[in-house]
Amino acid sequence: MIDTTTFVGLDVHARSIKAVALDIMTGEVKSATFGYDAAAVADWVRSVDPAARCVYESGVTGFDLQKKLSDLGVDCVVGAVSKMIKPAADRRRKNGRNDAEFLARMLSVGNVAEVWVPDDECEAARDLTRALEDARDDLKRSKQRLSKFLLRHGLVFDEKTPSGQRKKNWTQAYWSWVKSTSFAExxxxxxxxxxxxxxxxAAESKARLEGLVKAEAGKPRWKRRVDSLCRLKGIDVMMAADLVxxxxxxxxxxxxxxxxxxxGLTPSEHSSGESVRKGGIAKAGNKHLRKTPVEAAWHHPTCSAHSKDLAKGQAPDQAARRHAAKGVRRLVTRRGSMLERGxxxxxxxxxxxxxxxxxxWAVGLMAEEGREKRPASPSGRAAIVRT
Incomplete structure (x- = not known):
């Protein structure tokens, strides 16, 4: 129950904030413009109504303003921009005041889907895994630039083993070949x-970040969940840390x-009346969170249905460990049956x-809560992918 009649919409930019306060009892609208200064915004909101509730859209400005306003005693939420219901007519009259007033009105009628705001430790851990993903991309691009530079000069690594199998790139033999390469110019x-x-x-940066992620995953807050998720095949420490x-x-x-x-891994749908059309996955939500299970799933065609062995130092939740073993058996069996069906x-x-x-989710939840009772069935049978 919200015991306030004043709602404030904030249109937040890198260097400025436009604020509009709406009193739903009187219909009065007030507005103000600030630099990116949480203290100034908080003072203005308190002068309008100390019990006012604020909202701004999720985006590149992150959660910094929300955390600062909360520390200053101002009730502020972050609204999911992907779920904002915006009138088509507003496309031709977009400006800071209109956007802020729209947010205030949406908040006043409960039409704002609030984004969960992570604490500083969780956000820092996320930044680590996202930096690691950037480092992987940088390494991939660096390797491509090198190989394509050599290819433009007609140079391709083509050494073979005694059995006739071609050696792979980026091995010691490949680097020896690169060092022996020289040009006239x-x-x-x-x-x-x-x-x-x-x-x-790029390889050194990636290795350094992997060490930092591994160290972060070993903290007491994360360790049990990370170790428990590592019991699922295809998921290593880096992937488990990314999920957690x-x-x-x-x-x-x-x-x-x-x-x-x-x-965003459920099928999209475009249905009307008696017509029901299913499409590809929705790709909604967190793309970093979606990418990890997709990459991990590629390991299952070659996996056995046996549970994974414990690595040195791992201490998973025992109930989660047993549940993960059931998951491995089901996933491997189901993947095999899908491929057999063509x-x-x-x-x-x-x-x-x-x-x-x-x-x-099931394994992580059991490890998170230390529950011995199995959560609701995680199979999701009805919503996988239609053939």
């Missing part, structure tokens, strides 16, 4: 040296299906990722 040699250094620096950090709290989702829907491998992988996300 000095500029080309300088470019080659630059690309080689770029690849090595991005999810924040698995208990935020009421069941496995809602978690999979929040990740389902396309990409479609089968997304279906596996959907169910893997459901099992990850």
């Amino acid at each position: 000095r500029a080309d040699n300088e470019v080659l040296s630059y690309y080689v250094d770029d690849v090595k620096q 950090f991005e999810a924040g709290e698995f208990s935020r989702s009421k069941n496995a299906r809602s978690f999979a829907a929040r990740v 389902m396309h491998k990409n479609k089968a992988n997304v279906a596996t990722a959907h169910e893997l996300a459901c099992w990850a």
Whole structure:
């Protein structure tokens, strides 16, 4: 129950904030403009109504303003921009005041889907895994630049083993071949040296961040959940940490299906009347959280149905460990049956990722709460992927 009659919409930018306060009892509207100054906004809100409730849209400005306003005693939420119901007519009259007033009116009638705001430790852990993903992308691009530079000069690594099998790139043999390569033009040699250094620096950055993520995952707050999720095949420490950090709290989702829907792994739908049309996955929500189960699912075609062995130092929740073993057996069996039916491998992988996300939610929740009682069935049978 909200015991206030004043609602404030904030249109937040990097250097400015437009605020509009709406009193739903009198219909009075007040507005003000500030620099990016949480204290000034808080003082103005308190002068309008100390019990006022504020909202701004989620976006690139993150949660900094919400945390600062909350610390100053101002009730503020972050609204999910993807779920804002905006009139089509507003497309031609967009400005800061209109946007802020729209937010205030939506908040006053309860039409704002609030975003869960992580604490500073959780947000810092997320930043680590996202930086690691950036480092992986940088390394991939650096390698591509080097290999394509050599290809433009007609140079391709083609060494073979005694058995006739071609050796892979980025091995010790590959780097020996690169070091032995030289060009007639000095500029080309300088470019080659630059690309080689770029690849090595990117690899070092990636390795350093992996160590930082692993250290963060070993903290008491995360360790049991990370170790428990590692019991699912296809999920290593880095992937488990990504799931745990991005999810924040698995208990935020009421069941496995809602978690999979929040990740965006449920089928999209475009239906009207008697016409029912299912499409590809919705791709809603957190793309970092969605990417992990999709990548992990590619391991299942070659996995056995046996549970994973414990790695040194792992201490998973025992109930979650038993539940993960059931999940491994089901996922491997189900993936095999999909491939036997002739389902396309990409479609089968997304279906596996959907169910893997459901099992990850169940295992993570059990580890989070230390529960011995099994949560609701995480199979999500009805909403996987239609053939």
